[in-house]
Amino acid sequence: xxxxRISIVRFLIIIALAISSPIVIYAETVGVFFDSNVAQIMxxxxxxxxxxxxxxxxxxxxxxxxxxxxxTKKKIIIALASDAEVAKLLTLQGGTIPTxxxxxxxxxxxxxxxxxxxxxxxxxxxxxxxxxLEIAENIKFNGYKxxxxxxxxxxxxxxxxxxxxxxxxxxxxxxxxxxxxxYQKAIPHVWDITxxxxxxxxxARHRYNMVSVWNNHPFTSLVVLxxxxxxxxxxxxxxxxxxxxxxxxxxxxxWRQVMKLAHARGFEFLFFNWNVWVANAHGKYGLANAETSDxxxxxxxxxxxxxxxxxPDLDGFGVTNGENKSNQDFxxxxxxxxxxxxxxxxxxxxxxxxxRWHQTSLADIKKTFAGLFELPNVTFEMSYKYSKxxxxxxxxxxxxxxxxxxxxxxxxxxxxxxxxxNDDFFYHTWGDPSYARTYLNGMMEYGKHFAGFYIGSDGFxxxxxxxxxxxxxxxxxxxxxxxxxxxxxxxxxxxPQTPDLLFKNxxxxxxxxxxxxxxxxxxxxxxxxIQKTTELMHEDFDLDFKWYPEACLTYKGFATVDLFAxxxxxxxxxxxxxxxxAAGNCEGKKSSYQLADEIxxxxxxxxxxxxxxxxxxxxELGVAINNIKALSYLSLYYAEKIRxxxxxxxxxxxxxxxxxxxxxxxxxxxxxxxxxxxMGQANQRTNPVMPDWHFQDDVVLKxxxxxxxxxxxTF
Numbered sequence: 001x002x003x004x005r006i007s008i009v010r011f012l013i014i015i016a017l018a019i020s021s022p023i024v025i026y027a028e029t030v031g032v033f034f035d036s037n038v039a040q041i042m043x044x045x046x047x048x049x050x051x052x053x054x055x056x057x058x059x060x061x062x063x064x065x066x067x068x069x070x071x072t073k074k075k076i077i078i079a080l081a082s083d084a085e086v087a088k089l090l091t092l093q094g095g096t097i098p099t100x101x102x103x104x105x106x107x108x109x110x111x112x113x114x115x116x117x118x119x120x121x122x123x124x125x126x127x128x129x130x131x132x133l134e135i136a137e138n139i140k141f142n143g144y145k146x147x148x149x150x151x152x153x154x155x156x157x158x159x160x161x162x163x164x165x166x167x168x169x170x171x172x173x174x175x176x177x178x179x180x181x182x183y184q185k186a187i188p189h190v191w192d193i194t195x196x197x198x199x200x201x202x203x204a205r206h207r208y209n210m211v212s213v214w215n216n217h218p219f220t221s222l223v224v225l226x227x228x229x230x231x232x233x234x235x236x237x238x239x240x241x242x243x244x245x246x247x248x249x250x251x252x253x254x255w256r257q258v259m260k261l262a263h264a265r266g267f268e269f270l271f272f273n274w275n276v277w278v279a280n281a282h283g284k285y286g287l288a289n290a291e292t293s294d295x296x297x298x299x300x301x302x303x304x305x306x307x308x309x310x311x312p313d314l315d316g317f318g319v320t321n322g323e324n325k326s327n328q329d330f331x332x333x334x335x336x337x338x339x340x341x342x343x344x345x346x347x348x349x350x351x352x353x354x355x356r357w358h359q360t361s362l363a364d365i366k367k368t369f370a371g372l373f374e375l376p377n378v379t380f381e382m383s384y385k386y387s388k389x390x391x392x393x394x395x396x397x398x399x400x401x402x403x404x405x406x407x408x409x410x411x412x413x414x415x416x417x418x419x420x421x422n423d424d425f426f427y428h429t430w431g432d433p434s435y436a437r438t439y440l441n442g443m444m445e446y447g448k449h450f451a452g453f454y455i456g457s458d459g460f461x462x463x464x465x466x467x468x469x470x471x472x473x474x475x476x477x478x479x480x481x482x483x484x485x486x487x488x489x490x491x492x493x494x495x496p497q498t499p500d501l502l503f504k505n506x507x508x509x510x511x512x513x514x515x516x517x518x519x520x521x522x523x524x525x526x527x528x529x530i531q532k533t534t535e536l537m538h539e540d541f542d543l544d545f546k547w548y549p550e551a552c553l554t555y556k557g558f559a560t561v562d563l564f565a566x567x568x569x570x571x572x573x574x575x576x577x578x579x580x581x582a583a584g585n586c587e588g589k590k591s592s593y594q595l596a597d598e599i600x601x602x603x604x605x606x607x608x609x610x611x612x613x614x615x616x617x618x619x620e621l622g623v624a625i626n627n628i629k630a631l632s633y634l635s636l637y638y639a640e641k642i643r644x645x646x647x648x649x650x651x652x653x654x655x656x657x658x659x660x661x662x663x664x665x666x667x668x669x670x671x672x673x674x675x676x677x678x679m680g681q682a683n684q685r686t687n688p689v690m691p692d693w694h695f696q697d698d699v700v701l702k703x704x705x706x707x708x709x710x711x712x713x714t715f
Contacts, residue, residue: 027056027057027058028057028058028074029057029058029059029073030052030057030058030060030075030144031062031071031073031074031075031076032045032048032049032052032059032060032075033062033063033064033067033075033076033077033079034061034062034063034064034077034078034079035063035064036061036063038125038128039263039264040125040128040129040204040264040266041078041079041125041128041129041132043201043204043264044120044128044129044130044131044133044135044136045061045078045132048076048078048132048135048136048139049061051135051137051139052076052139054140055139055140055143057144060073064077064078064079064083064086067089068089069089069092072114072115073115074115074144075115075117075118076118076119076120077090077118077119078120078122078128078131078132078135079119079122080121080122080124080125080128081097081098081101081107081121081122083121087121090109090111090119090121093113093117094112094113095109095110095119096109096149097121098121098151101122101123101127101153102123102153103123103124103126103127104123104124104126104127104130104153104154104157104209104266104494105122105123105124105127105151105153105154106120106121106122106123106127106128106130106131106134106151106152107120107131107150107151107152108120108121108131108134108135108148108149108150108151109121109149110147110148116144116145118135118148120132120134120135123153126209126266127153129204129265129266130152130207130494133204133205134152135148140509141505141508141509152495154207154493154494154495155444155494155496156440156443156450156452156453156493156494157452158452159207159208159209159210159452159453159489159493159494160208160209160211160417160453160454160455161203161211161455161456162212162272162420162454162455162456162457163211163212163214163456163461163462164214164215164457164458165186165213165215165461165463166178166187166215166461167187167190167218167221167236168187168221168233168236168237169187169238169239170220170233170237170279170280171215171216171217171218171220171233171279172215172216172279173215173216173461174214174216174274174684175458177684179682179683180459180460180461180681180683180684181467181681181682181683182460182461182462182463182466182681182684183461184238184240185461185463185464186463187236187239187242188242188244189464190463191236191244191246191251191254193254193257193261195463195464195477196258197261198477199477199479200261200262200265200267202477202479202480202483202486203265203479203486204265204266204267206486206487206489206490206491207491207494208267208486208490209266209267210267210268210270210452210454211262211267211269211270211454212270212271212272212318212456213269213270213271213272214271214272214273214456215271215273216273216277216279217273217277217278217279217280217281218271218273219303219304219306219307220232220279220280221248222251222252222255222307222310223252223303223307223310224249224252224306225299225302225306227302228281228285228299228302230284231280231281231284231285233248233280234246234247234248235247252310256313259311259314260313262313263313268315268316268352269313269314270316270317270318270352271307271317272320272354272356273317273318273320274320274323275319275320275323275324275326275331275334276290276291276292276296276323276324276325276326276330277290278296278299281299287299289324292325292326292329292330296334297330297333297334300334300335300338301333301334301335301338302338303338304317304335304338304339305338305341305342308338308339308342308351312349315350315351316353316354317335317339317351317352317354318353318354318355318383319331319335319353319354319355319356320356320358321355321356321357321358321359322358322359327360328360328364328368328369329368331355332369335353336353336369336371337371339351339372339378340371340372340375343372343375343377344375347377348377349377350377350378350379351377351378351379352378352379352381353369353372353378353380354383355369355380355381355382355383356383356384356419357382357383357384357416361408362382362408362409362411362414363408363411363412365382366412381451382414382415382417383416383417383418383419384400384416384417384418384419385399385418385419385421386399386400386418386419386420386453387399387421387538388421388538388542388543389421389423389458389459389542389543389546389547390421390423390424390534390538390541390544390547390549391420391421391424391455392422392424392425392430392435392530392531392534393424393534393535393538393570394535394538394569394570395435395438395439395442395535395572396438396439396441396442396572397442397538397571397573398570398571398572399570399571399572400416400418400446401571402571406446406449409446409449410449415448415449415451416450416451417451417452417453417454418450418452418453418454419454419456420453420454420455420456421456421457421544422455422456422457423457423458423459423460423544423547423548423685424530424531424549425482425530425550426457426459426460426550427467427674427678428550428627428630428631429483429484429485429624430485430530430531430631431484431485431488431503431523431524431526432488432523432524432527432531433488433492433500433503433524435527435528436488436489436492437492437496440489440492440493440496441496442572444496453493455489458544458684459544459548459683459685460683460684461684462479463477464476464477464478465477465478465481467678467680467681468481468678468679469677469679470617470622470623470677471618472619472620472623483510484503484506484507484523487503487506488503491503503520504516504520507519507520507523510620510624511620511624513615513621514613515613518609518610518613519628521606521609522605522607522609522610523606523628525603525605525606525609525632526603526606526607526628526629526631526632526635527631528599528602528635529599529603529631529632529634529635529636529638529639530549530550530631530634530635532598532599533549533599533635533638533642534547535569535570535573535575536567536577536578536595537564537567537568537569538570539567539568539569539570539571540566540567540568541554541559542570544686545685545686547559547686548685548686549634550634551686551689551696552637552638552696552700553683553686553687553696554686554687555686555687556687557687557699558696558699558700558703560703561644561645561648561656561703561707562645564578564641564642564644564645565579565582565645565646565648565649566579574589574590575589575590575592575595576589576590576591576592577592578592578642578645578649581593581646582646582647582648582649582650583649583650592642592643592645592646593643593646595642596639596640596642596643599635599638599639600636600639600640602635603631603632603633603636603639604632604636606628607628607629607632610628610629617676623677626673626676626677629673630670630674633666633667633669633670633673634666634670636666637663637666637667637670640659640662640666641659641663643655643659644659644660644663644707647659648707653707654708657704657707657708657709660703660704660707660709661704661709661715662713663700663704664700664701664703664704664709664713665714665715667697667700668697671693671694671696671697674693675692675693675694678693679692680692680693
């Protein structure tokens with residue numbers, strides 16, 4: 001009996017120890033097989049590893065050369081379709097080999113023997129990277145349980161970004177002034193390699209593959225010329241006391257590193273400049289701005305030649321004609337001949353020359369630059385502003401066809417890039433995939449004569465966020481803050497058929513406590529109003545300095561109801577302008593009355609959808625909700641402003657007063673919210689949002705009073 005009691009006591013002690021001790025659960029292992037010598041594939045494998053670990057898996061990172069049939073654990077393979085050993089094993093384990101994989105394309109396969117495995121086969125290195133990034137996404141969305149057998153290829157091969165960046169106080173970007181806050185804030189980040197590392201990582205995930213850096217005269221921060229030894233800028237001088245010790249040799253090493261980062265994420269890297277500017281070289285060696293002199297030609301030629309010699313990873317250069325008294329002869333002598341001479345001596349190097357199509361016929365360009373057209377290692381292409389300065393306007397703009405420009409492309413058998421200018425949203429994050437699909441499909445209508453696009457602004461230099469009052473956004477990269485907007489354009493440019501489910505899944509990851517369906521719907525509805533407003537006035541408000549929609553602002557100041565009334569639609573729009581709407585002459589087109597009703601309905605639906613969503617302002621979800629609210633309030637303001645302008649032309653004074661009174665009320669909702677979220681800033685191209693977001697409240701109220709209103713309207 002005594003021994004039996006001891007056994008019972010021991011048993012109870014063992015049970016107690018087992019309960020009090022942590023239970024060790026060994027995570028299931030997944031092997032990731034890839035070639036670590038290929039930067040793009042290694043990057044995708046890293047994202048796969050992160051995704052697996054977020055779902056509780058243990059990850060083995062293995063060389064692709066170690067892949068064999070003896071590996072019995074779950075596995076993910078990222079490889080080229082040309083890898084015969086990978087293809088052989090895929091077939092042995094029950095998979096089918098993707099066929100006809102071209103540039104940037106990939107196929108994904110799932111096998112279940114010996115265990116579930118995912119195979120990514122790329123048509124090239126970038127295709128393998130994009131496929132690996134998709135697998136990482138799928139794991140984040142669904143864990144390691146779904147079956148994927150798909151094939152993707154890019155609808156638009158070249159999907160680019162345009163970055164206007166100053167290099168120094170003495171090396172400006174467009175235009176040649178330093179009044180813009182974003183301009184002044186950008187310089188420290190331009191010379192911060194961590195900015196570029198994060199930028200390329202983020203934008204590769206969104207499927208962009210070209211970046212162009214625009215500066216009036218970049219050469220003095222990039223090269224040293226023996227004939228002009230004192231023109232290279234030593235150190236970096238910015239604004240508000242900023243400076244950085246950095247020799248020109250260190251600057252050269254820096255930009256070489258940036259270009260290697262670009263290639264490691266599948267990007268082409270180009271510099272662009274405007275002409276004729278010589279920046280800090282002005283007044284030295286006979287050089288001067290706005291001159292096509294022999295001195296300027298010789299200096300620019302040597303600068304361009306040295307640039308190509310100094311940066312073996314530079315993929316090309318772009319020029320703009322007509323900005324500051326330039327002409328075709330100057331552009332050829334300064335840049336075209338330099339690239340020609342270099343390319344002849346270096347036939348193994350592929351280069352791209354992009355000529356912004358401005359104030360010159362294509363036939364003349366082709367004649368002047370005939371030498372470059374003859375070289376097999378140089379691709380000569382044009383560039384044209386597709387929507388002028390406002391991509392958020394007419395869904396399928398026809399500016400490109402207005403002056404027979406598309407006809408000239410066909411006649412000369414050439415291709416053009418489309419410059420897609422976002423001088424619309426500096427603060428807000430836009431998010432309407434349906435509009436992006438329509439817009440991108442419109443560009444692709446030009447077929448073989450369409451080379452690609454790059455999106456960017458002349459009025460804002462996007463580096464790190466500096467104007468947010470919430471700490472969750474302040475200091476992050478602008479491409480991170482506006483992640484949803486960047487994702488929509490990049491992913492849909494790669495595949496316009498990408499389903500809305502992808503965007504909803506990313507919203508769910510980003511904001512897990514909110515309904516992704518509702519947030520997606522509200523974001524889409526709220527984003528449409530500003531775009532439709534600009535479409536209604538696009539012919540007259542086509543350039544960046546003419547129209548800044550986030551603040552109802554022009555370079556002349558507040559955009560009045562009379563300016564609205566006088567403005568016309570741009571080419572390609574199917575709307576009826578305000579003048580014809582007021583006169584009842586729309587002939588079946590959507591009138592401005594109908595458009596205002598549509599904008600109002602969408603904005604109110606967006607507000608209703610998010611009305612039950614609660615989040616603290618200083619959280620990512622809180623920022624997203626307030627962004628949707630702000631877009632909706634501004635849309636409602638514009639709906640009433642459009643009504644007011646139409647009523648005024650129609651001679652309906654009472655209705656005009658009522659509409660502008662309602663507009664004022666929505667404006668105050670908008671500026672109160674914006675001022676709680678953001679600081680003001682000086683703009684590059686229009687009047688500033690200064691000192692805060694209430695800077696135009698009195699003007700909006702005055703417009704109500706000038707049109708028959710009394711006191712403070714309450715609606």
